[in-house]
Amino acid sequence: xQSAKPAVVLLSGGLDSATxxxxxxxxxxxxxxxxxxxxxxxxxxxxxxxxxxxxTGVAEHRIVDIDLRAFGGSALTADIPVPTSPSKGIPxxxxxxxxxxFLSFALAWCEVLPASDIFIGVNAVDYSGYPxxxxxxxxxxxxxxxxxxxxxxxxxxxxxxxxxLISMSKEGIIRRGLSLGVDYxxxxxxxxxxxxxxxxxxxxxxxxxxxxxxxAGLEDPGxxxxxG
Amino acid sequence: xQSAKPAVVLLSGGLDSATxxxxxxxxxxxxxxxxxxxxxxxxxxxxxxxxxxxxTGVAEHRIVDIDLRAFGGSALTADIPVPTSPSKGIPxxxxxxxxxxFLSFALAWCEVLPASDIFIGVNAVDYSGYPxxxxxxxxxxxxxxxxxxxxxxxxxxxxxxxxxLISMSKEGIIRRGLSLGVDYxxxxxxxxxxxxxxxxxxxxxxxxxxxxxxxAGLEDPGxxxxxG
Numbered sequence: 001x002q003s004a005k006p007a008v009v010l011l012s013g014g015l016d017s018a019t020x021x022x023x024x025x026x027x028x029x030x031x032x033x034x035x036x037x038x039x040x041x042x043x044x045x046x047x048x049x050x051x052x053x054x055x056t057g058v059a060e061h062r063i064v065d066i067d068l069r070a071f072g073g074s075a076l077t078a079d080i081p082v083p084t085s086p087s088k089g090i091p092x093x094x095x096x097x098x099x100x101x102f103l104s105f106a107l108a109w110c111e112v113l114p115a116s117d118i119f120i121g122v123n124a125v126d127y128s129g130y131p132x133x134x135x136x137x138x139x140x141x142x143x144x145x146x147x148x149x150x151x152x153x154x155x156x157x158x159x160x161x162x163x164x165l166i167s168m169s170k171e172g173i174i175r176r177g178l179s180l181g182v183d184y185x186x187x188x189x190x191x192x193x194x195x196x197x198x199x200x201x202x203x204x205x206x207x208x209x210x211x212x213x214x215x216a217g218l219e220d221p222g223x224x225x226x227x228g
Numbered sequence: 229x230q231s232a233k234p235a236v237v238l239l240s241g242g243l244d245s246a247t248x249x250x251x252x253x254x255x256x257x258x259x260x261x262x263x264x265x266x267x268x269x270x271x272x273x274x275x276x277x278x279x280x281x282x283x284t285g286v287a288e289h290r291i292v293d294i295d296l297r298a299f300g301g302s303a304l305t306a307d308i309p310v311p312t313s314p315s316k317g318i319p320x321x322x323x324x325x326x327x328x329x330f331l332s333f334a335l336a337w338c339e340v341l342p343a344s345d346i347f348i349g350v351n352a353v354d355y356s357g358y359p360x361x362x363x364x365x366x367x368x369x370x371x372x373x374x375x376x377x378x379x380x381x382x383x384x385x386x387x388x389x390x391x392x393l394i395s396m397s398k399e400g401i402i403r404r405g406l407s408l409g410v411d412y413x414x415x416x417x418x419x420x421x422x423x424x425x426x427x428x429x430x431x432x433x434x435x436x437x438x439x440x441x442x443x444a445g446l447e448d449p450g451x452x453x454x455x456g
Contacts, residue, residue: 097377100332144328148359
């Protein structure tokens with residue numbers, strides 16, 4: 001029996017990354033989950049990431065510290081209020097270059113493992129409009145990865161960045177996840193959770209998530225503040 | 229009088245980045261120097277970076293902590309000996325995805341400043357053969373930057389990654405730096421310096437540097453261990 005092919009899976013602890021992890025597992029990969037403590041307001045995500053990683057059964061889960069608060073510039077990493085209604089254009093919750101940074105670290109880990117597959121739960125349908133969630137971004141990173149690395153240049157490795165959710169609706173993502181046994185009660189998506197980790201119910205992320213469950217005719221098992 | 233255009237300059241404290249900083253200054257940019265404490269053996273570089281930044285006169289110098297030792301995989305970030313003779317192929321001092329990670333952080337800072345220019349002192353002539361020092365890597369990152377960011381997608385900004393040294397010889401870099409007043413006595417290039425920060429004289433980086441000074445008919449003002 002051939003041993004499973006390793007993959008690095010970016011895991012925030014939200015609905016999308018939990019689904020992505022389940023998809024990578026269903027595709028037979030050995031899972032190396034990667035999370036970041038990046039100064040986010042919603043660090044409760046990391047507890048969710050730990051729970052999701054444990055439940056899914058990963059080979060390894062690493063949490064890397066990087067201080068994006070050093071730069072700020074986002075409602076998630078600086079003292080800028082999280083909006084409670086839809087924004088025009090790219091919202092202030094956009095974190096400058098976040099997915100570029102996350103994928104760069106995933107690439108570093110890939111070279112060391114070694115692995116040639118990275119999974120990221122970006123989605124360009126029911127999303128906040130972030131530029132680093134679009135297919136053209138993912139393809140550009142993949143191209144960069146193959147030029148940037150010893151593995152790509154000398155090792156004959158071709159890196160693939162898998163973004164299995166990229167063209168799915170939130171409803172479709174939830175249905176897919178449920179079919180794979182994802183427990184969405186473990187996940188946390190809110191940009192501004194309360195001290196107990198409950199979702200606000202009104203930020204972009206909560207609204208998109210709740211609408212996805214509603215479209216699927218299901219109740220969101222996540223916890224929300226009363227009246228949120 | 230128009231105020232100077234800001235640029236983020238990656239500054240390791242070595243010969244190449246000090247020269248790059250001087251070139252950015254000569255081109256009239258307002259300098260925002262960026263260094264990383266990434267678990268490198270040669271952390272003495274950071275003292276050099278501070279001295280170089282202060283001497284050159286930067287608007288700001290930030291040192292960001294990122295733990296690349298979490299992944300290892302390089303003689304600079306793990307317990308792998310630094311070679312003292314030339315390697316065949318890409319040497320073990322290659323740090324997986326390092327320049328991709330560094331440029332990603334520079335990009336994040338650019339978006340926040342805001343700035344659209346990044347300087348990096350990579351060189352693909354007298355160098356260690358790292359894949360992320362080549363022109364095709366720099367161009368691929370530039371393309372990614374313009375797809376990855378709010379500034380690039382919505383803000384009408386076109387990011388430029390300047391790599392002014394990329395096709396220069398080490399001798400040419402040194403001559404250019406001296407003409408701009410760089411004090412190479414402040415810089416540190418060694419991959420495996422001693423406790424006092426003196427160069428070993430025999431690692432790839434020391435050898436290329438010493439050969440550059442020799443080719444220019446000059447004495448390297450850097451400090452080396454006796455007999456190194």
